[in-house]
Amino acid sequence: xxxxxxxxxxxxxxxxxxxxxxxxxxxTAISNNSYSFCNFCEQRxxxxxxxxEHERRARASFAPIASLLKANxxxxxxxxxxxxxxxxxxxxxxxxxxxxYSGASWSKYANRDYGLHGFMEANAVSVRNSLELTSxxxxxxxxxxxxxxxxxxxxxxxxxxLLFIKFMSCVRLxxxxxxxxxxxxxxxxxxxxxxxxxxxxxxAVETGxxxxxxxxxxxxxxxxxxxxxxxxxxxxxxxxMGEAALLLRKLGDIATLSQxxxxxxxxxxxQEASEL
Ligand SMILES: [Zn+2]
Numbered sequence: 001x002x003x004x005x006x007x008x009x010x011x012x013x014x015x016x017x018x019x020x021x022x023x024x025x026x027x028t029a030i031s032n033n034s035y036s037f038c039n040f041c042e043q044r045x046x047x048x049x050x051x052x053e054h055e056r057r058a059r060a061s062f063a064p065i066a067s068l069l070k071a072n073x074x075x076x077x078x079x080x081x082x083x084x085x086x087x088x089x090x091x092x093x094x095x096x097x098x099x100x101y102s103g104a105s106w107s108k109y110a111n112r113d114y115g116l117h118g119f120m121e122a123n124a125v126s127v128r129n130s131l132e133l134t135s136x137x138x139x140x141x142x143x144x145x146x147x148x149x150x151x152x153x154x155x156x157x158x159x160x161x162l163l164f165i166k167f168m169s170c171v172r173l174x175x176x177x178x179x180x181x182x183x184x185x186x187x188x189x190x191x192x193x194x195x196x197x198x199x200x201x202x203x204a205v206e207t208g209x210x211x212x213x214x215x216x217x218x219x220x221x222x223x224x225x226x227x228x229x230x231x232x233x234x235x236x237x238x239x240x241m242g243e244a245a246l247l248l249r250k251l252g253d254i255a256t257l258s259q260x261x262x263x264x265x266x267x268x269x270x271q272e273a274s275e276l
Pocket of ligand 1: 022043
């Protein structure tokens with residue numbers, strides 16, 4: 001059984017450095033290993049290596065959205081994303097848009113204000129906008145799954161990269177069987193095991209696999225930042241809400257993960273509900 005208090009202590013002492021992700025252009029905290037996974041797009045960053053051509057294109061097309069997010073202009077970022085989404089058939093770009101819309105949906109939802117008087121119409125608008133953004137996110141992830149099929153980019157690393165985002169899209173859509181198939185395809189292609197380890201840990205958490213503690217433990221030991229979020233999710237799925245909340249708060253002190261803030265609110269609501 002993983003010891004949440006031990007990992008919370010590790011997080012409290014942790015001061016990761018922050019870099020710009022070569023895949024999405026967002027700022028991300030990284031571990032002190034030779035590689036790390038982005039807090040925003042969850043793609044692998046190999047320190048000191050430049051991104052291949054097709055990923056540079058995706059980053060360039062996402063750059064206006066990334067800079068609006070950094071400037072804290074969420075509504076303008078949504079408008080810009082709408083332009084990029086139109087007619088887009090590039091799986092890398094669609095994946096980034098899916099991740100963006102998921103986060104934007106959560107921010108809209110989090111912005112509702114129960115201090116409002118009357119019928120709280122402003123909140124109804126926030127919730128409606130949030131749902132619209134969620135369906136945009138789903139649309140993007142479904143497109144990624146459809147586009148990354150048999151016809152691949154033609155070189156092993158690029159193919160593995162595409163299969164990884166296909167796998168992550170299945171996970172975001174909570175389609176476990178499709179995620180398992182994508183993971184099997186990824187295993188065939190990812191000969192250097194650069195992406196399978198992370199993908200399998202995510203899969204284990206989401207499906208409650210028997211070896212979840214073991215695979216997650218391996219990632220936590222090397223301080224992979226996103227693994228602290230997945231540990232919290234693993235704990236929350238086992239109804240260990242107090243431990244999950246503790247970890248998510250400590251994680252929030254050192255890194256910005258939209259999925260982690262969303263989970264923290266759900267965990268807190270579940271805790272409040274159990275106190276009623
Ligand atoms: Zn990224």
